Amino acid sequence: MKFPERLKLANLPTPIQKMERLSHELGGPQIYIKRDDYTGIEVSGNKIRKLEYALKEAVDLGADMLITCGGIQSNHCRATAAMGAKLGIKVHLILAGDSPELQGNFLLDELFGASYQFITPEAYGSQLNLVIKKVYEKLYSDGYKPYVIPTGASNGIGTFGYYRCMKEIVKQEEKMGIQFDSIVTALGSGGTVGGLFLYAKLNGLRKNIYGINISADESYFRQRISEIIKESMEYLSINHKLSCDDLNIIDGYVGDGYALSRSYEIDFIKKNRCFRRYCIGSSLYW
Ligand SMILES: *Cc1c(COP(=O)(O)O)cnc(C)c1O
Numbered sequence: 001m002k003f004p005e006r007l008k009l010a011n012l013p014t015p016i017q018k019m020e021r022l023s024h025e026l027g028g029p030q031i032y033i034k035r036d037d038y039t040g041i042e043v044s045g046n047k048i049r050k051l052e053y054a055l056k057e058a059v060d061l062g063a064d065m066l067i068t069c070g071g072i073q074s075n076h077c078r079a080t081a082a083m084g085a086k087l088g089i090k091v092h093l094i095l096a097g098d099s100p101e102l103q104g105n106f107l108l109d110e111l112f113g114a115s116y117q118f119i120t121p122e123a124y125g126s127q128l129n130l131v132i133k134k135v136y137e138k139l140y141s142d143g144y145k146p147y148v149i150p151t152g153a154s155n156g157i158g159t160f161g162y163y164r165c166m167k168e169i170v171k172q173e174e175k176m177g178i179q180f181d182s183i184v185t186a187l188g189s190g191g192t193v194g195g196l197f198l199y200a201k202l203n204g205l206r207k208n209i210y211g212i213n214i215s216a217d218e219s220y221f222r223q224r225i226s227e228i229i230k231e232s233m234e235y236l237s238i239n240h241k242l243s244c245d246d247l248n249i250i251d252g253y254v255g256d257g258y259a260l261s262r263s264y265e266i267d268f269i270k271k272n273r274c275f276r277r278y279c280i281g282s283s284l285y286w
Pocket of ligand 1: 192
């Protein structure tokens with residue numbers, strides 16, 4: 001089995017820590033957290049694991065322009081802009097929204113030197129591929145060699161970042177003398193859950209993988225993750241079909257929508273402020 005290579009861009013492995021007080025408070029499950037917020041200051045979060053594989057492919061193809069997309073405050077766009085600056089590859093971002101204030105990740109995108117354009121959230125939902133195609137053609141005709149990274153780097157190649165992460169967790173389990181029975185993460189574009197699930201499946205691990213979707217719904221993500229996994233298996237030259245039936249998607253927590261907090265959610269964070277060190281700024285909730 002030929003496994004895709006990666007660029008070493010993230011600080012790995014990230015630690016796994018026990019959430020003593022939260023476990024105690026809940027009085028049942030023993031809860032640990034995989035600190036993927038430690039992957040690197042400018043690339044903090046989960047996206048860099050997927051970018052390690054996507055950017056290796058881009059470099060191998062001789063790309064000199066990265067095109068990617070996301071929300072205005074996208075962690076993925078910020079990590080891509082940072083790594084473009086590091087690798088000396090230009091970055092163009094397609095951002096859903098309109099003339100935002102220069103702050104947060106968007107400010108960092110600007111400081112990292114990325115160029116960007118805005119499209120409406122509606123167009124992002126329905127015409128994204130067309131917009132990407134037009135941008136690609138324009139940049140190509142300007143003489144660039146563009147490489148497209150989809151939302152969240154969640155495609156066949158990016159997903160290997162979380163395939164590899166599952167392997168990392170298994171090694172850490174051995175060291176720690178623990179076996180996690182369930183792994184829980186937010187589900188935004190599917191590559192994180194997809195990679196964890198693919199590794200678990202191909203290696204016969206008995207683990208429940210849970211994704212809590214932050215947009216769309218269960219049927220959308222079941223379909224999307226199946227597509228991603230199919231694409232990953234093509235890289236591995238595996239052609240049997242892998243069922244996603246036992247992947248757990250917890251639907252019902254989208255609330256007002258992506259990046260929109262209700263007072264209920266803010267209150268929850270405040271109420272649990274003794275755990276806040278873990279619950280804010282961490283990219284993954286295991
Ligand atoms: C992107 C993201 C996720 C979800 O990962 P996907 O691979 O896009 O499903 C979860 N948490 C944070 C903080 C993220 O930025």
